[in-house]
Amino acid sequence: MAQKDNLITGVDIGSHAVKICQLQKSGKGYKLLAVGSAALPPGAVEDGVLQEPNAVGKAISSLLKNLKIKNTKIGISISGYSVIVKKINLEAMEDDALAEYIKAEAEQYIPFDIDDIYLDFQKLPSKEGADRYDVMLVAAKKEVINDYLDMLQGLKLKTVLIDVDGFALENIWETTSEQIENVALVDIGASKMNINIISEGVSVLARDIVVGSEQLTNQLATSLNIDYFEAEKIKLGIVTVEQHVEKIEEIFTQICTQWVLEIKKAIDLYLANNPDKPLKSLILSGGGSKVNGLLDYISRETGLQVIAFNPFANMIFDAKKIDRNYLNSIAPEMAIAAGLAIRPAAF
Numbered sequence: 001m002a003q004k005d006n007l008i009t010g011v012d013i014g015s016h017a018v019k020i021c022q023l024q025k026s027g028k029g030y031k032l033l034a035v036g037s038a039a040l041p042p043g044a045v046e047d048g049v050l051q052e053p054n055a056v057g058k059a060i061s062s063l064l065k066n067l068k069i070k071n072t073k074i075g076i077s078i079s080g081y082s083v084i085v086k087k088i089n090l091e092a093m094e095d096d097a098l099a100e101y102i103k104a105e106a107e108q109y110i111p112f113d114i115d116d117i118y119l120d121f122q123k124l125p126s127k128e129g130a131d132r133y134d135v136m137l138v139a140a141k142k143e144v145i146n147d148y149l150d151m152l153q154g155l156k157l158k159t160v161l162i163d164v165d166g167f168a169l170e171n172i173w174e175t176t177s178e179q180i181e182n183v184a185l186v187d188i189g190a191s192k193m194n195i196n197i198i199s200e201g202v203s204v205l206a207r208d209i210v211v212g213s214e215q216l217t218n219q220l221a222t223s224l225n226i227d228y229f230e231a232e233k234i235k236l237g238i239v240t241v242e243q244h245v246e247k248i249e250e251i252f253t254q255i256c257t258q259w260v261l262e263i264k265k266a267i268d269l270y271l272a273n274n275p276d277k278p279l280k281s282l283i284l285s286g287g288g289s290k291v292n293g294l295l296d297y298i299s300r301e302t303g304l305q306v307i308a309f310n311p312f313a314n315m316i317f318d319a320k321k322i323d324r325n326y327l328n329s330i331a332p333e334m335a336i337a338a339g340l341a342i343r344p345a346a347f
Contacts (some may be wrong), residue, residue, distance in 0.1 A: 006024075006025065006344060006345060007022075007023055007024065007025065007341060007342065007343065007344060007345055008071070008073045008074055008075045008160055008161060008340065008341065008343050008344070008345045009021070009022050009064075009069055009071045009072075009073065009074045009075070009341060010022070010023075010074070010075055010168075010336075010337040010338060010339065010340030010341030010342075010343075011060060011074050011075065011076050011337065011340065012076070012077060012165075012168075012334075012336040012337035012340065013045060013050075013056060013060075013076060013148070014040075014045065014189050014190060014191075015040070015044075015045045015046060015047075015189070015190050015191040015192070015212075015214070016039065016040060016189070016190030016191070016214060016287065017037045017038060017039050017040055017190070017287075017333075018037065018038050018040060018056065018059045018060050018063060019036075019037045019333060019334055019336070019337040020034070020035070020036055020037075020060070020063050020064065020067060020069065020337060021034070021035050021334055021337040021338045021340070021341040022034040022035070022067070022069050022071060022341060023315070023338070023341045023342060026316060029314060029315060029316070030315045030316075030342065031315060031316045031317060032312055032315045032316070032317040032322065032327075033069075033317075034067040034068065034069050034321075034322075035067075035312075035322065035327065035330065035334055035337075036063055036066065036067050036330075037063075037330060037333065037334075038059045038060075038062060038063040039059075040055065040056060040059055041055050044056050044059075046191075047080040047081055047082075047191070047192070047210065048078055048079050048080025048081070048082055048083065048144065048192070048208075049080065049082060049144055049147075050144070050147045050148055050151060053147065053150070053151040053154075056151060057151050057152075057154060057155055060152075060155060060157075061155050071345075072156060072157050072158050073158050073160050073345040074152065074157050074158065074159055074160070074161075075159070075160060075161030075162070075163060075340035075341070075343055076148060076152070076159060076161070076162055076163070076340065077162070077163040077164060077165045077167075077168045077336055077339075077340055078140055078144070078145070078148075078162060078163075078164060078165065079164065079165040079166070079192055079194060079208045080144075080192065080208060080210075081210075082140060082141040082143075082144040083138070083139070083140045083141075083164060083208070084110050084111070084112070084137075084138070084139045084140075085136065085137070085138050085164060085166070085206045085207070086109055086110070086136075086137045086138075087124075087134055087135070087136055087137070087204065087205075088109055088134070088135050088137055089132055089133070089134050089135075090132065090133065090134075090135055091131065091132055092130060092131050092132060092133055095123075098121075098123070098135070099121075102119070102121050102135070102137065103119070106119055106137070106139070109137055110137070110139045112139060112141060116141060116142055116143070117139045117140060117141055117142060118139070118140050118141075118142055118145055118162075119137070119138070119139050120137075120138045120139075121135050121136065121137050121138065122135065122136045122138075123135055124136060124202050124203075125201075125202055136203065136206075138164060140162075145162060148162075160345060161340065161343055163339070163340060163343075164206070165187065165194045165208070165336050166185070166187075166194045166195070166196035166203070166206040166207075166208070167196070167203065167206070167339075168335075168336045168339030168340050169185050169187050169194060169196055169285065169335055169336055169339055170185060170196050170198060170203055170339070171339045171342060171343070172311045172335055172336075172338045172339035172342060173185055173198075173283055173309065173311075173335075173339075174198070174201070175342050176311055176313070176314060176315075180200065180201040181198075181280045181281070182197075182198065182199045182200065182274075182277050182278065182279050182280055183197070183198050183279060183280055183281050183282065183283055184196075184197050184198075184263070184266070184267060184270075184279055184281075184282045184283070184304070185197070185198065185283045185285070185309075186263055186282060186283065186284050186285070186286075186289075186298075187284075187285045187286040187289075187335060187336060188212060188213055188259065188284070188285075188286040188287070188288030188289050188291075189212050189213070189286045189287060189288060189333075190212045190213055190214040190287060190288070191210065191212040191214055192208055192209065192210055192211070192212050193208070193209045193211050193212060193259060193262060193263075193286075193288070194206075194207075194208055194286075194336075195207050195208075195209065195262070195263065195266045197266060197267070197270045197279070199270070199274055199277050200277070204270065204273075204274070205266060205269060205270050207266060209262045211255075211258055211259055211262060212288055213235065213286075213287055213288030213291060215255050216235050216251065216252070216255045216256075216288075216291060217231045217232050217235050218231070219251050219254075219255060220234055220235060220248065220251055223244075223247055223251060224241075224244055224247070224248070234248065235291055235292065236290055236291065236292060237292030237293070252291075252292075252293070256291070256294060256297055259288075259294075259298075260297065260298055260301045260302070263282070263298065263302065264301065264302060267279065267302060267304075279304060280304075280305070281304055281305040281306070281307055282298065282299075282302060282304045282305070282306045282307070283306075283307050283309045284298065284306055284307065284308055284309060284332075285308075285309040285311075285332050285333070285335035285336075286332060286333055286335065287332065287333035289308060289309075289332045289333075290332055290333075295308055308332065309332065309335055310328070310331040310332070311331060311334060311335050311338040311339075312327060312331050312334070312338070313331075
């Protein structure tokens with residue numbers, strides 16, 4: 001069995017909570033060593049930007065201690081307005097020439113000053129001998145990334161990977177499902193939605209949208225004049241409210257319709273460009289995916305089979321250390337952290 005430290009620790013820093021996951025290779029699969037979540041103060045992270053590094057650092061440090069994780073090699077992922085993911089089509093060229101071309105011409109594709117960004121790219125698979133190919137271009141603002149790196153370095157953590165939320169989601173889905181299908185991966189967090197459409201094993205459309213499940217909680221709390229935690233229970237279907245049923249249904253319909261419209265826009269754009277490659281299913285994850293009745297609603301509106309994604313479904317774990325009911329309840333929001341945690345720490 002591989003050593004515990006041959007994979008990085010996945011740290012997903014959201015606007016609502018920090019999620020941490022540690023995995024270990026076990027035969028052809030994985031063993032879950034540790035998993036947990038810690039709430040963040042409101043406003044500590046906004047649209048992917050670190051606003052209160054001390055508060056976030058304290059949450060990460062406490063969670064790592066509680067989970068007894070000693071592996072200091074970590075991976076994080078980013079999303080929001082400070083990250084641009086764009087697919088471009090270029091003439092075929094050698095890798096060195098491609099790197100030079102992108103460095104020289106990036107500003108025509110990216111709406112940021114080239115000196116203010118970190119830039120990376122990945123050639124997408126193409127037919128052998130093709131004279132053109134697609135390249136996935138990723139740019140992130142240095143200021144935003146550096147704030148995270150400084151905060152994590154202050155905790156004596158070594159950040160060896162910075163990924164994009166949608167790609168971390170893709171990695172864990174493809175690794176655990178072992179299927180090459182045309183699917184839409186949708187992760188609904190507290191304040192943002194990641195959509196990544198995979199066609200024939202390749203990401204062809206990736207976008208972040210500033211909508212999330214906190215909209216629903218806040219609207220319920222305001223409209224019903226109740227506190228945040230009570231509204232959260234109503235949102236998840238944990239408590240049933242006999243009063244204000246029509247108002248609650250109206251709020252759910254209004255906000256969930258907005259989410260579905262964004263999902264349908266992405267699917268329609270994909271189908272317009274790939275009419276001969278229909279989607280087989282929609283894979284739903286994130287804390288927002290637990291909203292009462294959402295899975296069936298998305299299925300009805302899109303006409304797709306919607307699968308609630310549990311990244312740990314086929315993993316082994318020590319039931320004496322990790323409670324199965326807790327794991328099942330937290331699994332939907334751990335997809336991105338798990339997608340980071342499957343990456344090797346070969347640095």
